Amino acid sequence: MAKAPKITEAEWEVMMALWAKSPLTANDVVDILSKKTHWQRETIRTLINRLVQKKALGFKKDGRQYHYYPLVDQTACIKAETRSLLRRFGGAPVEPMLAALVEEQQLSPDQIERLKQILAGEGAPQGRRHKKRDA
């Protein structure tokens, strides 16, 4: 999985479909997204093509059909987007972000548990500063 290229909002819908299940043909993707959006087939195909150009998707030909699959990792993309947002916020307070996070999602108790876990690792007051970039 390569290093996340810039994926636009509309393109995310396509990626989400393929992260959920892949490979898929263009038509599969069209079928899936037609249920969530009002986009025309051709619109969806354009998005797929752009993603291929960006190397976010790969495909293998099978007869006249192409089977698409992600070339980038979902988690990595989520982290990249999140970091991008954080950079944008500069030194702004992070609390509103977490607040939005817990408000927006219906967090399941165990998701909350895992989030706490992550924070717990950071807790060590005055402890070592972590430095590792993500995987």
Add this chain to the structure above:
Amino acid sequence: MAKAPKITEAEWEVMMALWAKSPLTANDVVDILSKKTHWQRETIRTLINRLVQKKALGFKKDGRQYHYYPLVDQTACIKAETRSLLRRFGGAPVEPMLAALVEEQQLSPDQIERLKQILAGEGAPQGRRHKKRDA
């Protein structure tokens, strides 16, 4: 403070300056951003003007100078952007987001404390689902 219009990445820099301190003249903003970016005066002025058009900034004339100030609340904007990102992620796992959050920022111990606090409020396993939208 009105309901956050769409503020682009470059425009955020301008907003950040004015959220940090306002009112500021265009030149003040130019001075501040010139230190962080390589943008020309005119570029920065364009951004300011667009923000005024979008009603993200207001100004009062004082002689030939305009003094700009935010018309939207920073916290609200941060939450809006965060929600937008979350919506984009759909039902994707939220852990990578928090992970990026704690990795990216050098979170101070008390920031971590406050984040834990927020989560603690959510903890009540199987408890009431909150529903309130933000302020």
Add this chain to the structure above:
DNA sequence: CTTGACATGTTACAAGTGTAACATTTATAG
């Protein structure tokens, strides 16, 4: 082999963004 159906490829076009130059107004120094 010809034709049609359906796949992909190519092109389009308006709005938004990043990045900036050029033009006009106006306060202030002479």
Add this chain to the structure above:
DNA sequence: CTATAAATGTTACACTTGTAACATGTCAAG
């Protein structure tokens, strides 16, 4: 009052993004 400097206003232009139509290639049926 006039010229100048410094402020704001107007215009520009290429690239990206959202949204899509039109063109071309190719498997498969007759």
